Amino acid sequence: MKKKEGSSYPESKPVDLLHQFEHILEADPLIDEVGFIHPSQFAKLTEEADDATDIPTSECPSFWNRDHKFGVSTLVLLPLYNAAKLAFMAAIGEYKRLGPDVVVSGDGLESEVMKHSRALLLLSPDFGTAWNSRKLIVSKKQDLSIFMDELLLSELVLSYSPKSDHAWSHRRWVIKSVTGKCSTLQEILRKESELVEKIAERSKMNYRAWNHRCWLVSYMTRERVLQELKKSKNWAGLHVADNCCFHYRRQLMLRILKDSSCKQENASAGYAIEIYKLWKEELHWNETLIKQYIGREALWLHRRFLSLCWMKQFVTDVNDVSCNSEQKISISNDFGFFISNELQLLHSCSSVPNSDFDDFKAQATFSASYMLWLTKQSSEFLSKDSEHQEKLTAGNLKTLLSKVCPERSSLWDSLMG
Amino acid sequence: MGELATEKHVQYILSVEKRKDDFISVAMEYLRMNGAYWGLTTLDLLGKLDAIDVDEVVSWIMKCQHESGGFGGNIGHDPHILYTLSAVQVLALFDKLNVLDVEKVTNYIAGLQNEDGSFSGDEWGEVDTRFSYIAICCLSILHHLNKINVEKAVSYIVSCKNLDGGFGCTPGGESHAGQIFCCVGALAITGSLHHIDKDLLGWWLCERQVKAGGLNGRPEKLPDVCYSWWVLSSLIMIDRVHWISKEKLVKFILDCQDTENGGISDRPDDAVDVYHTYFGVAGLSLLEYPGLKAIDPAYALPVDVVNKIFFGR
Numbered sequence A: 001m002k003k004k005e006g007s008s009y010p011e012s013k014p015v016d017l018l019h020q021f022e023h024i025l026e027a028d029p030l031i032d033e034v035g036f037i038h039p040s041q042f043a044k045l046t047e048e049a050d051d052a053t054d055i056p057t058s059e060c061p062s063f064w065n066r067d068h069k070f071g072v073s074t075l076v077l078l079p080l081y082n083a084a085k086l087a088f089m090a091a092i093g094e095y096k097r098l099g100p101d102v103v104v105s106g107d108g109l110e111s112e113v114m115k116h117s118r119a120l121l122l123l124s125p126d127f128g129t130a131w132n133s134r135k136l137i138v139s140k141k142q143d144l145s146i147f148m149d150e151l152l153l154s155e156l157v158l159s160y161s162p163k164s165d166h167a168w169s170h171r172r173w174v175i176k177s178v179t180g181k182c183s184t185l186q187e188i189l190r191k192e193s194e195l196v197e198k199i200a201e202r203s204k205m206n207y208r209a210w211n212h213r214c215w216l217v218s219y220m221t222r223e224r225v226l227q228e229l230k231k232s233k234n235w236a237g238l239h240v241a242d243n244c245c246f247h248y249r250r251q252l253m254l255r256i257l258k259d260s261s262c263k264q265e266n267a268s269a270g271y272a273i274e275i276y277k278l279w280k281e282e283l284h285w286n287e288t289l290i291k292q293y294i295g296r297e298a299l300w301l302h303r304r305f306l307s308l309c310w311m312k313q314f315v316t317d318v319n320d321v322s323c324n325s326e327q328k329i330s331i332s333n334d335f336g337f338f339i340s341n342e343l344q345l346l347h348s349c350s351s352v353p354n355s356d357f358d359d360f361k362a363q364a365t366f367s368a369s370y371m372l373w374l375t376k377q378s379s380e381f382l383s384k385d386s387e388h389q390e391k392l393t394a395g396n397l398k399t400l401l402s403k404v405c406p407e408r409s410s411l412w413d414s415l416m417g
Numbered sequence B: 001m002g003e004l005a006t007e008k009h010v011q012y013i014l015s016v017e018k019r020k021d022d023f024i025s026v027a028m029e030y031l032r033m034n035g036a037y038w039g040l041t042t043l044d045l046l047g048k049l050d051a052i053d054v055d056e057v058v059s060w061i062m063k064c065q066h067e068s069g070g071f072g073g074n075i076g077h078d079p080h081i082l083y084t085l086s087a088v089q090v091l092a093l094f095d096k097l098n099v100l101d102v103e104k105v106t107n108y109i110a111g112l113q114n115e116d117g118s119f120s121g122d123e124w125g126e127v128d129t130r131f132s133y134i135a136i137c138c139l140s141i142l143h144h145l146n147k148i149n150v151e152k153a154v155s156y157i158v159s160c161k162n163l164d165g166g167f168g169c170t171p172g173g174e175s176h177a178g179q180i181f182c183c184v185g186a187l188a189i190t191g192s193l194h195h196i197d198k199d200l201l202g203w204w205l206c207e208r209q210v211k212a213g214g215l216n217g218r219p220e221k222l223p224d225v226c227y228s229w230w231v232l233s234s235l236i237m238i239d240r241v242h243w244i245s246k247e248k249l250v251k252f253i254l255d256c257q258d259t260e261n262g263g264i265s266d267r268p269d270d271a272v273d274v275y276h277t278y279f280g281v282a283g284l285s286l287l288e289y290p291g292l293k294a295i296d297p298a299y300a301l302p303v304d305v306v307n308k309i310f311f312g313r
């Protein structure tokens, strides 16, 4: 379905502009993208529309709406914003003056607040008072479909302002509000997760977006967590510099670890094996990426986490005398193998073929500081392994680090004496 | 290396307030209270706060106060803890805390503490370690820390610590230099820095310094002047600032100045704004750049202002 609205002149009165703006939003509830467009781009858009055998819009438009994409001319932003703010402030002022208990649903005042707050938020996405007014009205209704509409508005705002703190926060408010009241929570979480991924594609290393995805983890079932792990792997492999996605995977993995520690008595061996496999696989995959993409900080930081957890999880088990299952013994035997492998990795990554190559220098720095970090964080475990301890003595690492990363010499001096 | 264009920056800050004709600045009016804090603190650090009409600012601030005791970002806007701290900080700059109904403000803040010790930003319940810092900083300035459960507040912050030594918004949130500043600041004010592994956190923080000398806020990100503040103040509070190169950082900040029209940007040659101007100047102050007032790394206020609050002189 294609439709088109628009055609006003920049000299239109602000109130008319606002009405037109709100009318377009009302008439096409499926609008899923908003953008501000310079007037010079309008001509191009109109041309393209003609190619698609559409009715041409009038000249000098303020708005452009096609295929559920909504463009607003940058020329009208200021008067439009002022009109929207004025209308919103008047409506919410009146609403609060009367008090939510007096205002009868459907008498127009509520819908005025909803209409103008939406217009305002599309122009000023972090206008907190406008988000709050919606929370006030929506929480009074307690209607699931109205809550879901809030997710749509937030998504629309995020389509052009992907870092809007309030738009993300509004989603969490909705999810907290419907938790326990709807049977589709896991489905909502799945969609939330997909939305973050979609936005992360356009807005790199978006802290607010990924923070939202991490926040979802505590609401997820174990099955959902495992699916998320599977799904995010592909994305992470394609965005190896994005620490956010790796952090998200860390949260999912920690959640699985936490679940297993709660179920210590029964099925603990089965869980331990599952976690062991999960960690092994992630370590192996991470090593592959490290060798494929030279000098990526996020990959090495991920390895710090994986290795530290691996040691904490499986090395403590070695000293657990009450545990004598064969499976656990085979795990414990892998510890020496693990450390040898890390030393090999260090060796292969720390040679700098040509000192002019920044990537290789970075790789050497990351690998050596990874090893130093690991020895510092797990000295309690390493002290039980005299064979490898020797190879990890600070001396070698210090020589290496001072060579490849002299700018942090005061850190290396402090850490290694 | 260039020098700090003090006069230009003063002119820039004074001019920003008067801009009412472009969409970007008008559509940001909801956080004018934060803007006032950034701009006025910068002027104070530059020694030029006397260019401001105190009564005008104070009366505007008081018009932003809500009956709940909290402050909005502008007149007619809903209260939020973010703007409440800025309002209190600006009043502190002018030594005007006495205009406040302290009970009312501190009740508002204390009322935002949750059962688990965390703080909501306002009545709608979003939780973030930023709000923990704000609550603790604000109550400390107003001498009313006893109104909250400090022990629980601290343990919530500690629960947001990651294996890399950093802190996030909520438990499990990714480490971020801004959040780290908030958590370290809150722990410093409450005398709880022993919860921090200083070597581990210091290591993460000093890895934020990139080749160009600037600091980023997270791994793989570009350097940005505002992190000069977040990272540097944290390093100072945990006594690990000698792990970065101060000279390189000073140079990076100075390179981000608009030496013609004043103001500082996030990176060299980008557009300037008040936010980065404040963080650039505050960062230089932490780096003991000559001619600037010293700033307190935990309260984010000039040291003489903090001394006045706690020692009455």
Ligand SMILES: [Zn+2]
Pocket: B224, B225, B226, B227, B266, B276
């Ligand atoms: Zn910045």
